[in-house]
Amino acid sequence: MAAWCPTLAIDRWRLGQDRPDPSAPLILIGETAHGPRITAVSPPARAAGARRGMLLADARALAPGLVVHPADPAGDHAFLETLALWVQRWGPWSALDAPDGLIVDVTGVAHLFGGEDALMVDARACFAARGLQVRLAIAPTAGAAWALAHHGPDRSALAEGGDPLDALRDLPVAALRLDDAVLLLLDRLGLKRIGDLAAIGRSALARRFRDRRAPAANPLVRLDQFAGRVPEPILPVIAAPVPTVLRRLIEPLRHRDLLDRVVADLALALARRLEAHGQGARRLDLTLWKVDGGVLRRALELAAPTRDAAHITRLFAHKLDDCDAGFGIEVVRLSAPWAEPLMLSQTDLEASAQQHGTSLAACIDRLTARLGAAAVAMPVPRASHLPERAQGWVTPDPTRAMQEELAFHARPLKLLDRAEPIAVIYEAPDGLPRLFRWRGAVHEIARAEGPERIAPEWWREKGGARLRDYYRIEDSSGRRYWIYRRGLPGDGRGGVPEWFLQGLCG
């Protein structure tokens, strides 16, 4: 359904007046480079000779009694937007047809109102109740409905199955929503009616307007849209509800601290609602209804969108100082009529890490990211009595459950990755050495404990593996090591036993 309000600006101006005089020759003017020009004309003024687009001076010359007022195009547009939401009572969605029309989708809706004619009667009555003149039409396509509303008989409906091109062939080409320049061109070509245009072959039209991309400049596109041969997407108007929170109080508030509490609650609730929409408030209205009917309003605007409840509460705290609660406040409402998008922001991980330190998981992640997964490890016991096999390295997990571990007698604090051979001087080949040389230094063994014999793991190693005799020793200067002899003299598994240093004791 297309709705056209031919005198929207005039009607709206009259609605704003207390006691408008319908017979006054009213015109609305807009400022242009060449002086004031008429933008809207009321029927009495039209009868007097004023026309839209005329310079005010010319109109004054024709009709000195004109009542002149400035136009308000922005206000008209805003009014049209609210009107677009209002007309959604007849259809699920509606679109603006600036500057003074609306398109409502009434597909499959008309039977709810008792048919299309009844729907249009209802709509006309509602518009009239709002003080607006309107021309209505229903057609299968938006283009056809627009054409009927602007150039057809009022309240005409085009049946669903009919071809708009056939039915509306007698409408002027202006009904195709074309630019003035194209209309002028078509007029010069002698094409007055839609039927004339449709009679020309498509290829001729396509060739003539081949470089016109905009639908409003290309009659072929408009014809196809008119007939429903190509889709015509229409941008619907969607209501954006103002985030509002309201508290009705059981007992009227008379004291300031309770009011502060209520405002803090409201700010918190509003912040939650704004967060759900991803918005931050720029303007806030706090309205207080008093028991005696009085209303207090406090508004504030913010420099940047915010939904910080504590900030909002603090700002209102200054504004509420001069409140006179009278007999008490019973309803408090906080709304954010102006809200801007404010994305949910991630807390700054780096700053919080600077402040409070990182968690262990974050620390391990950062270490493994730079050093590799193998570099960060945790020792775990393994079921082996061979020293180098008795511990394994796994990914760090402090909560890891540990099994029972083998209890060894005494073990060094650190173990070399590979046991280093040492040269020894011994008194008996199967006994403890007296001196040994390691890394170029000679160590004299002052004290020793051992041997602790550790046999090879025969289930893993070859039969020729030699056993180890471990000694915990301390040299003359107090350094403590863990050394072993591999094999026994005469065990038939190699030559003379070798000595190794494997661990460093604390």
Add this chain to the structure above:
Amino acid sequence: MDRFAASVSFLPGTGRGTGKAGGGALPLQNAMRGAIPLHHPARASCRHTELFASADEASGAALALALARDAMDDPADHRPWLWVQDRAAIRLSGRPYRPGLPTGLRHRLIHVAAPRAEDALFALEEGLRCRDLAFVIGEVAGNPAALDFTASRRLSLAAERHGVPLWMVRLSARHDLGSARMRWDVAAAPSPSPRWNRDAPGDPRWRADLFRAHVFQPGQWIVGDDGERHSLAVFATDHGGVVSDAGDRSLAAGSGQA
């Protein structure tokens, strides 16, 4: 309990501890603290300690562990701890060996094997910034160019800011510039004879030389684990003189007067 009141008897400075482990030893904290009260704010600022030790012995790491355990305020602290080694340190002095670590600490160790000293410093700083770590031990061999005064200062600041103590073991390193609040020279000292096998090596002892300290008086001690108190204890001053009776005086003060 007033730990200052423990009576102290000292052996002649033979460099050999007593066989009666910890019988009359003075806890190291008391010895070092001197006149500083237990909860003096200066204590909290000593979060970065450097221990210079030879790479041929594990004394540096062992004393660092002992100091770390000694400095832990809360015995119920079961947070993990970090041990960072660079590749040279691993090659020279080996990796930590779990069966040889102290019982309460072995299951909580997280070890980082850093290929270079730069990576080790990075890992140390990350560890110091982690609130879930009880302490951090670093082991770097030699005097790498990356470990200059600036890097040392960075570590100090991170440790103080987040309250995670850092025990930095420098293996076979010169005493270069560093911002550590305490700097020790550590070497192994002959251990006391165990009670049941007099030929065996006993509980570890270290010759610890506090040569630079922020709030403490420098001094030299023979320190070791005190079996009775489970804390680090001083067994003898290491200046060779004979101290007959230190009484309640601190060792640091005593060595200063000697």
